[in-house]
Amino acid sequence: MRYIDAGKIENILERGKKPPRGAIDEAISKSLALKRLSLEETSFLLNSRREEDVRRIFDAAALVKKRIYGDRVVLFAPLYINNICANNCVYCAFRRDNNIMSRRRLSPEEIASETVSLLKAGHKRLLVVSSESADDSEAEADFFTGAIRTIYEQEYMKSRIRRVNINCAPLSAEGFRALKLSGIGTYQLFQETYHDDTYRKAHPSGPKSDPDRRISAIDTAFEGGIDDVGIGVLFGLYDHRFEVLALLSHVEHLEKKFGVGPHTISVPRIEPALGTDISDTTPHKVSDDDFRKLVAVLRLSVPYTGIILSTREEPEMRDELFRLGVSQVSAASSTAPGGYSTGNDPESGGQFVLQDHRSLDEIVSRLIGQGSVPSFCTACYRKARTGQAFMDLARPGTIKGKCGMNALVTLKEYLDDFASPEVREKGYRLIARMKDSLDDDEKKMLEKFMRNIESGMRDEYV
Ligand code: SAM
Ligand code: SF4
Secondary structure (H helix, E strand, O other): OOOOOOOHHHHHHHOOOOOOHHHHHHHHHHHHHHOOOOHHHHHHHHHHOOOOHHHHHHHHHHHHHHHHHHHHHEEEEEEEEOOOOOOOOOOOOOOOOOOOOOEEEEEEHHHHHHHHHHHHHHHOEEEEEEEOOOHHHHHHHHHHHHHHHHHOOEEEEEEOOEEEEEEEOOOOHHHHHHHHHEEEEEEEEEEEEEHHHHHHHHHOOOHHHOOOHHHHHHHHHHHHHOOOOEEEEEEEOOHHHHHHHHHHHHHHHHHHOOOOOOOOOOEEEOOOEEEHHHHHHOOOOOOHHHHHHHHHHHHHHHHEEEEOOOOOOHHHHHHHHHOOOOOOOEEOOOOOOHHHHHOHHHHOHHHHHHHHOOOHHHHHHHHHOOEEEEHHHOOOOOOOOOOOHHHHHOOOOHHHEEEEEHHHHHHHHHHHHHOOOOOOOOOHHHHHHEEEEEEOOHHHHHHHHHHHHHHHOOOOOO
16 A cells, blocks of 8 residues: 555564563653654554553553643534445445445535534534545535535524534545635545555445545655644454554655644544444454553554544543543534434435444533543634644644633633533633633633623633
8 A cells, every 4th residue: 555564664563572671761751841752763662462561551541631732622523414325435435335224415404503513512513524436536526515604604602613524435635625625624534454464345336446646645645735634444354453553654755745733633433324234243353452552552642633533432441531532522422414403313425333322511521521622712723723833833742731721711711601410510610620720821811701702702712
């Protein structure tokens, strides 16, 4: 597969099993200084088995997360707009040959209605998700840009969606340019597996069956003017340690060619899906222990990159992973086109079975309970802090000052407009506690924002 040297990765993994004395400590110290780790250093951490080492990796991941992003966890919801698919990915309920799946491509009216349902819950940030309908990149790009326009146009009680990200099949550079112009934030595309043979078996037909087309799509997105990208692995298809190192090779390629790495890394694990037995036959199932470790190692390896977790994971696991490095999380999700209006029944068009069914209010409550600040912030995109500009702030950890303030401001908006009375009280107490830790200038700024919100102003940010 292009950009991935499988032989080199296998060798590094083998050497990682016997780290030289002090190598794990050195890797951890380098990461605590917020420097990206090499493949070798990452391999030492991934291979570590001693309880004491793993505990130190977890503690360091929590610290790095705090140093870069502070206490905030950004919340978003996926909005599935299409499940008619030309591909046959063996793990996905949307695959073409799955004839027990009901299919839908949402009309603009349906997209509007889904958006309003999400606005009513309090969401400000959406991830548009779509299957790959056809080979016609231009028609696909038109469908996506139309959907994005519709989403931005919706309003509920003066609240609008402030940022739309998208996870969709590769487009031409022109198609990506159109997406960028429509106002998307991050373009997300998961390689699923970086192991060539496994990739070909898991994607037997359709445009997605070519692994090189897939991995080059992120380059094409950059060429189309998108400088904010998200990558990911579908864990379970191949050995997770190989996948982590290959994903880092992909990061190295992007940094070398475009000067910036991915803004986000997603870590889905395969879930049961209608019309596929993949979850029972998952060839390289990642245990909960390995999963915790791989998230923590990713946090240490690429300290500046956001890590995204979806509702594929169970509540307890999600709660733990917030601490270990996850910085963005989906909440109260449906993976069926039209699911927010019709209810989330997998048999009525969902992509896979979700494990976390809590409402947005419950997740906000839980995050507050564990000392995290739920955030609906979208400021970076709107202040053009993307690509290089974002990395310049994220790499040294200076972004957290802005993240922290914006998190408190958007939380206050959520509490005033959408939260249940109980969560509102909890949230106010958290804001008061967080204020105590600010310096005098920041305190004054926060007080001003709070007064403005109380007098009806919305959507302020730094
Ligand atoms: N169709 C586009 C594609 O494949 O790139 C984009 C959207 S696809 C609906 C989003 C992601 O869902 C895929 O990239 C894959 O990683 C994930 N996915 C598919 N089936 C899954 C399953 N059974 N469990 C967990 N994640 C799954
Ligand atoms: Fe289609 Fe994406 Fe599902 Fe593959 S993962 S079948 S491309 S929706």
